[in-house]
Amino acid sequence: MHDDHTTMTPELLSLFITDAKLQNGADCGESVPYEPASRELGSALYNDPAWDRQAxxxxxxxxxxxxxxGAGAIVLGGGNRKTLTPGGNSVENCHIHHTGRLDGRAPAISIDGVGNREAHCLIHDVPLSGVNFVGNNHVIEFNELHHICLPPTHDMGSVYTGRDPSAQGNVLRYNFLHHIGNPDASTFAIYLDDGACGVTVSGNVFYKVTGERAVHSWGNGHTIRNNLFIASRASLHPPLDNTKWPAYMAEPVRVLWMRKVIDVLQPPYSTRYPHLAQLYEKDPNFPRRNTVENNVSFRSGDFGAGAAGGKNNLVTDEDPGFVDADAMNFQLRTNSLVWAKLPGFQRIPFERIRLYTNDHRPTLPESGNRRERRTK
Incomplete structure (x- = not known):
C-alpha cells in the first residue's frame, strides 16, 4: 500500500486513503513471516487470509x-483461527453507502479472523450485503442498516455468514435493520446460511423486512433472543435436522475446514466450544434446535417451525406501545403491553443504535435520521 496523502496517527482517527492498491493472496497456505504492526497501517504479503491474517x-x-x-468499503481482519487469539480490531462510527457500483457482490464490510468488532455504523444503499462475517467471537452491534439486498438480489442477507459450523461465538446485538430485501426473492435481514452454527442474535429491531424472512437460521445451535420484529416476516427456518446433518458434515470441504486445517475436537476449540462434539452425532433422533425465546412479533406473523421448542415469545397485532412509530422510534413506552405479557423481555437501548457525534463527526448525516424515505 502506498499513499502520499495519508497522515498516520497513533489512534487512527479520521483516516483518509486515496490512490491505494489493495491486493490479497490465495485462499489458504502459509503466511510470509513478518512482525505484525499494531495501530498503524503498513503493507505485507499474505498467502493465508483464511486462517492467519497476521493483521x-x-x-x-x-x-x-x-x-x-466500485466494490466494498472495508475488510476487517485480525486474529488467529487456529489458536483463537483475538485481533481486537474495530470499525466504529462510520457512514458507508452506495457501494458495489462495479462489483455488486462485494459487501460493504467484510470481517474475518477472531475477536473483531463493528459498531455504531450507518450502512445503506448497498446492492447485496452490508456486513459479511466469517471466523470466531466477533461482535456486530449498535448499527443501522437499511435499503440493502436491493432488487434483483437473490439468496443474500444484509448481514451474512455461512458454511462453516466451526465459526462459533459470534454475536449480533442491538442493531436496527429496516427496509431490507427484495420482496420477490430469498433475501433476509440476517442470513445464517448453509450450516452456520452458534450465532447469538439478541436485542435487534427488524422493521419492514420485505424479503423471505427477517432471520434465516439454516444451521443449529443459534440463540435468537429478545428481538423485536415489526411489519416484517418473523417466521424462522427450521434447523437442519439429523436426517441431513451427518451427510453435510461428511462433505470433503467440512472435513478439510473442521478436522484438518483446524480440529474442532481438540483444544482450543474443544475447550472453548465443547458443544462442537455434538456436530458429529449421527443418531437420526438426535435433536437439532435453536434457542428461540423472549422475542416480540408485531404484525409479523408467528415464528414458524424454526421456533420449535422455543418459549415465551409474544405474537401480537395489537400496538405494543412504541414511543413514536411514525418517526421510527421503536423504544417501548413504560406502559407497553410487552412488559406485562412478556416479563422476561429486556429493554433494547434503541437510542444508542446509530452513529454518534464527536469532534470528528459534529453532525449526523440526513440519511441517518429516522424517517420514511420518500418514493415517487
Missing part, C-alpha cells in the same frame, strides 16, 4: 465516510 491488533477505523465505491 496486527487493536487497529481502529473510526469516524470515516465511504460512499459511491
Amino acid at each position: 496486527g491488533t487493536n487497529h481502529r477505523v473510526v469516524d470515516c465516510d465511504f460512499s459511491h465505491l
Whole structure:
C-alpha cells in the first residue's frame, strides 16, 4: 500500500486513503513471516487470509465516510483461527453507502479472523450485503442498516455468514435493520446460511423486512433472543435436522475446514466450544434446535417451525406501545403491553443504535435520521 496523502496517527482517527492498491493472496497456505504492526497501517504479503491474517491488533477505523465505491468499503481482519487469539480490531462510527457500483457482490464490510468488532455504523444503499462475517467471537452491534439486498438480489442477507459450523461465538446485538430485501426473492435481514452454527442474535429491531424472512437460521445451535420484529416476516427456518446433518458434515470441504486445517475436537476449540462434539452425532433422533425465546412479533406473523421448542415469545397485532412509530422510534413506552405479557423481555437501548457525534463527526448525516424515505 502506498499513499502520499495519508497522515498516520497513533489512534487512527479520521483516516483518509486515496490512490491505494489493495491486493490479497490465495485462499489458504502459509503466511510470509513478518512482525505484525499494531495501530498503524503498513503493507505485507499474505498467502493465508483464511486462517492467519497476521493483521496486527487493536487497529481502529473510526469516524470515516465511504460512499459511491466500485466494490466494498472495508475488510476487517485480525486474529488467529487456529489458536483463537483475538485481533481486537474495530470499525466504529462510520457512514458507508452506495457501494458495489462495479462489483455488486462485494459487501460493504467484510470481517474475518477472531475477536473483531463493528459498531455504531450507518450502512445503506448497498446492492447485496452490508456486513459479511466469517471466523470466531466477533461482535456486530449498535448499527443501522437499511435499503440493502436491493432488487434483483437473490439468496443474500444484509448481514451474512455461512458454511462453516466451526465459526462459533459470534454475536449480533442491538442493531436496527429496516427496509431490507427484495420482496420477490430469498433475501433476509440476517442470513445464517448453509450450516452456520452458534450465532447469538439478541436485542435487534427488524422493521419492514420485505424479503423471505427477517432471520434465516439454516444451521443449529443459534440463540435468537429478545428481538423485536415489526411489519416484517418473523417466521424462522427450521434447523437442519439429523436426517441431513451427518451427510453435510461428511462433505470433503467440512472435513478439510473442521478436522484438518483446524480440529474442532481438540483444544482450543474443544475447550472453548465443547458443544462442537455434538456436530458429529449421527443418531437420526438426535435433536437439532435453536434457542428461540423472549422475542416480540408485531404484525409479523408467528415464528414458524424454526421456533420449535422455543418459549415465551409474544405474537401480537395489537400496538405494543412504541414511543413514536411514525418517526421510527421503536423504544417501548413504560406502559407497553410487552412488559406485562412478556416479563422476561429486556429493554433494547434503541437510542444508542446509530452513529454518534464527536469532534470528528459534529453532525449526523440526513440519511441517518429516522424517517420514511420518500418514493415517487
